[in-house]
Amino acid sequence: MHNGGVPEEIEREERLRVSATAACRHLAAWWELNARDLPWRFGRTTPWGVMVSEVMSQQTQMSRVVPYWESWMAVWPDAAALAEASTAEVITAWGRLGYPRRALRLQECARVVAEEYANELPHTYEELVALPGVGDYTASAVLSFAFGERVAVIDTNIRRVLSRVFLGMESRGGTASRTERELAWCVLPEEMPERDASGSSVIWNQAVMELGATVCTAKAPQCGDCPLRGECAFLAAGLPGLGERRTRPRQRFQGTDRQVRGIILNALRQAAAQAARGVADGRLETGAPGAVPRSQIEQLWPDHVQLDACIASLDEDGLLDMLPDGSLRLP
Numbered sequence: 326m327h328n329g330g331v332p333e334e335i336e337r338e339e340r341l342r343v344s345a346t347a348a349c350r351h352l353a354a355w356w357e358l359n360a361r362d363l364p365w366r367f368g369r370t371t372p373w374g375v376m377v378s379e380v381m382s383q384q385t386q387m388s389r390v391v392p393y394w395e396s397w398m399a400v401w402p403d404a405a406a407l408a409e410a411s412t413a414e415v416i417t418a419w420g421r422l423g424y425p426r427r428a429l430r431l432q433e434c435a436r437v438v439a440e441e442y443a444n445e446l447p448h449t450y451e452e453l454v455a456l457p458g459v460g461d462y463t464a465s466a467v468l469s470f471a472f473g474e475r476v477a478v479i480d481t482n483i484r485r486v487l488s489r490v491f492l493g494m495e496s497r498g499g500t501a502s503r504t505e506r507e508l509a510w511c512v513l514p515e516e517m518p519e520r521d522a523s524g525s526s527v528i529w530n531q532a533v534m535e536l537g538a539t540v541c542t543a544k545a546p547q548c549g550d551c552p553l554r555g556e557c558a559f560l561a562a563g564l565p566g567l568g569e570r571r572t573r574p575r576q577r578f579q580g581t582d583r584q585v586r587g588i589i590l591n592a593l594r595q596a597a598a599q600a601a602r603g604v605a606d607g608r609l610e611t612g613a614p615g616a617v618p619r620s621q622i623e624q625l626w627p628d629h630v631q632l633d634a635c636i637a638s639l640d641e642d643g644l645l646d647m648l649p650d651g652s653l654r655l656p
Contacts, residue, residue, distance in 0.1 A: 338511055341491055341508070341511050341512055342511065342512065344490075344491065344512075344556050345491070345511075345512035345514070346514075347555075347556055348490065348512075348553050348556045349514050349529055351552040351553060351555070351556070352528075352529065352532045352533065352536065352552055352553060353528055353529075353532065354552065355532065355536070355552035356528060356531065356532035356535065359535070359539075360531070360532070360535055361387070361535065361539075363378075363387065363391065364391065364394065364395060365377075365378040365394065366531075370398070371402075371403070371471075372445075372446040372467065372471035372472065373402075373403050373404055373438070373446055374394075374398055374402075375466075375467055375470050375471040376434075376446060376459075376463070376467055376471070377394060377397060377398065377431065378390065378394055379462075379463050379466045379467065379470075380427055380430075380431050380458065380463065381393060381394055381397075381422060381427075383424070383427065383463075384423065384424060385422055385423060387538070389422065390422070393418075393419070393420055393422055396418065397418055400418065401435075403439075403444055404434070404435040404436075404438035404439045404444050404446075405435070405439040405444045407431070407432055407435035408432065408435045408436040408438075408439040408440075410432065411656075412429065412432075412643065412655065412656035413597055413615070413654075413655035413656055415428050415429065415431075415432050416428055416429075416590065416593075416594070416644060416655050416656070417594045417597055417598070417655065420594075421587070421591070423583075423587070425586075425590060425644055426642050426644070427458065429642070429643055429644070430457050430458030431458060433457035433458065434456045434457045434458050434459060437456055437457060438456070446467065446471070448468075448472055448474075450464050450465070450468060450476070453467060453468065461479075462478070462479065462480055465477065465478045465479070466478050466480075466530075469526065469527050469530045469531075470527065470530070470531065473525075473527050474526075475513065475515075475526040476513075476526070477506070477509035477510045477513050477530075478509075478530040478534070479501050479505065479506060479509050480534060481496075481498070481537070482533070482534050482536075482537025482538050482541075483509065483530070483533050483534050483537060484496040484501060484505050484509075485537050485541060485543065486533050486536055486537045486541045486553075487505070487508055487509060487512065487533065488505065488508070488559075489541065489546075489557060489558070489559035489560075490553050490556055490557045490558060490559065491508060491512060491558060492504075492508065492558065492559075493558030493559050493561070493562045493565070494559065494565065494566070495559075495565075495566050495567070495568075495569060513526050513529065513530075514526050514529050536551070536552075536553070541553075543568060544567070544568040546564075546567075548560050548564075582631065582634070582635050582638070585625075585626050585631055585632060585635040586635045586638065586639055586644075588625050588626060589622070589625060589626075589632075589635060589636060589639060589645070589653070590639070590644065590645070592617055592621070592622070592625055593615070593617060593645060593653060593654060593655045594655065596615045596616065596617045596654065597615035597654070597655050599615070600615035601615075615654045615655060616648060616652040616653065616654040617652055617653050617654065618650075618651075618652045619650070619651030619652055619653075622636070622651075622652075622653055636653065643656060644656070
């Protein structure tokens with residue numbers, strides 16, 4: 326974080342590293358006792374499984390992700406399997422995780438991995454961020470959590486914890502600032518010998534993220550239970566500006582296009598499931614299998630202008646098929 330070797334900045338970096346060393350020990354001990362037992366942790370899945378968990382977890386609570394991830398991986402355990410799935414199957418399996426475009430981007434990513442990387446995730450940052458739907462955070466998380474690379478993983482929770490503990494202030498949200506990125510790299514542990522794995526950057530990244538999700542929360546941090554309370558500059562300063570400009574502002578949902586798109590997709594998923602049961606039972610279906618007639622679509626939302634706009638956007642995103650008679654179905 327220093328500028329041209331200015332002595333004051335160099336001294337500040339050294340103070341940060343000393344403080345981070347103590348924080349690392351305390352956090353590792355806390356992680357060992359308190360880490361949530363998620364199915365993609367502790368070496369129990371493949372790098373591809375880690376990738377799927379990271380994509381599913383974007384803007385979605387972890388507790389909601391677990392059953393979807395388990396079902397998804399049971400059907401499509403690797404990139405090659407997902408690449409062969411139909412679009413309708415992928416959208417249906419995504420269920421109510423939200424932002425279904427992520428599901429299609431994940432399948433696009435799977436096709437590239439299967440075809441260009443022999444069904445193995447690439448191991449470099451440059452190759453990972455070149456994959457469809459993979460940005461800086463996902464690439465860094467996969468490098469750290471799947472491949473054990475020393476890399477700073479920067480998400481909302483990590484930014485909040487590091488800013489509070491080491492800078493004594495709230496993270497203000499938005500895009501990570503240069504200061505926040507430099508701080509994350511400055512306090513990231515150096516790789517330690519295997520006998521002292523508790524000091525690894527991988528555990529640090531996971532533990533800081535977990536702390537931000539469960540203890541050092543945005544509006545009601547549980548400082549009395551925090552393993553870093555002895556090092557926390559924010560706590561020492563009296564929690565200045567706690568909760569101001571939340572790192573992820575609450576978004577209105579009722580009445581939004583996002584809600585309407587979800588209602589439409591849910592109706593199409595139900596129709597597809599009903600059609601699949603009809604095929605399994607040997608019953609003949611009339612019309613397009615799994616299609617929802619226009620008359621039923623119009624009953625889904627009272628504002629037909631908004632409804633049509635959402636149908637058009639779903640069609641543009643490749644999330645539905647519009648048939649000549651006006652009915653809709655999953656691709």
